Amino acid sequence: MIKRIVVMGASNSRASINKQLAEYTAGQIPDVEADILDLNDFEMPLFGVDRERENGIPDKAYEFKDHIRKADGVIISFAEHNGAYSTAFKNIYDWISRIEKNVWCNLPMLLLATSPGARGGRNVLEIATKRFRFSNDNEVIDFSLPSFRKNFDGTNGILDDELKTRYQEQLNKFIQALRPHVPGN
Numbered sequence: 001m002i003k004r005i006v007v008m009g010a011s012n013s014r015a016s017i018n019k020q021l022a023e024y025t026a027g028q029i030p031d032v033e034a035d036i037l038d039l040n041d042f043e044m045p046l047f048g049v050d051r052e053r054e055n056g057i058p059d060k061a062y063e064f065k066d067h068i069r070k071a072d073g074v075i076i077s078f079a080e081h082n083g084a085y086s087t088a089f090k091n092i093y094d095w096i097s098r099i100e101k102n103v104w105c106n107l108p109m110l111l112l113a114t115s116p117g118a119r120g121g122r123n124v125l126e127i128a129t130k131r132f133r134f135s136n137d138n139e140v141i142d143f144s145l146p147s148f149r150k151n152f153d154g155t156n157g158i159l160d161d162e163l164k165t166r167y168q169e170q171l172n173k174f175i176q177a178l179r180p181h182v183p184g185n
Helices: 017-026 049-055 059-069 087-097 122-134 161-177
Strands: 003-010 032-037 073-078 109-114 140-145
Touching (some): 017 032, 073 122, 109 122, 140 161
Parallel strands (some): 003 032
C-alpha cells in the first residue's frame, strides 16, 4: 500500500542542501508518494497576534496544514540560521500552530539537518526534536549529517560508512513507523 509523506527542506534557499537531503531521503523509501513542499510557496506575513486578530490566519497556512493532514509521515531537513530555525520555517510553523495545537497531526516524523560545517545543524535539530517530541505522540526520529559537501553526493547519498549506517538505522525506524495511506482519508 502506498504511503504519502510530506517532504521539505526548512529553508527558503533555492539551492538548499537541506532540501537536497530531504528529497534524497524520500527517494530511499519504498512504496511512497512524496509531497515535496517548497517553503517559498507558503510565504505569509510575519506572524503576530495583532495580525491574526485583524486579518485572521492566512489561506497559505491552511494550505500547508492540509498537506500535513493528508500525509502518513513527515520528513523535514532543517537549515540552521544563527543556531535555530530559519525564519521562513518558523513563520510557517507559527501560523499553522494557530490552526490547531496538534501541528503535525501525530504523524511519524524524520527530522534531519545538515550544514557545510562539522556540527551538521545539530543545534536546530536538537531544538526541533525536543519540541516536536513534546507535542507529538508518534515517533520523532532524527539524524544530523555534518560537512555536507564532504559526506554527501546526490547520486550515491551519504559517503561516510559510519554516518551511512546511522542514517539507515534512523530511516528504517521511520519506515517502520509509517502507516499506509487509505484513499479518501
